[in-house]
Amino acid sequence: MTLNLETFVRAYVVAALWSSTDENGEPLDAVFSPDDIAPECAAAMRASCAQCDEGGRSFARAKNRADAARILGIEQFTLKVKV
Secondary structure, eight states, X not given: OOOOHHHHHHHHHHHHHHHOBXXXXXXXXXXXXXXXXXXXXXXXXXXXXXXXXXXXXXXXXXXXXXXXXXXXXXXXXXXXXXX
C-alpha cells in the first residue's frame, strides 16, 4: 500500500493535535482542527513528513522516538496553532 503524502501529513497533524495539550492541560483536538495549524508550523510538519517519506522505512530500526528522529534527520518542534 502506498500512502499519499497529503494523507500522511493530515494524519500526522491530527495525531499531533490529539496528543498535545494547552498550558492548562486541555487537549488541543477538543478546540482546534488541522485547519487551525499556524502556516509556519504546517510547513515544518509537511517538510518532516516529506523527509520521512523520502527516508523510507529506516525508522523501523529505531529504538525510540528520539532515535527515529535522529535517523531521519527530523527536528523536534513545538506545535503552534493560529489564535
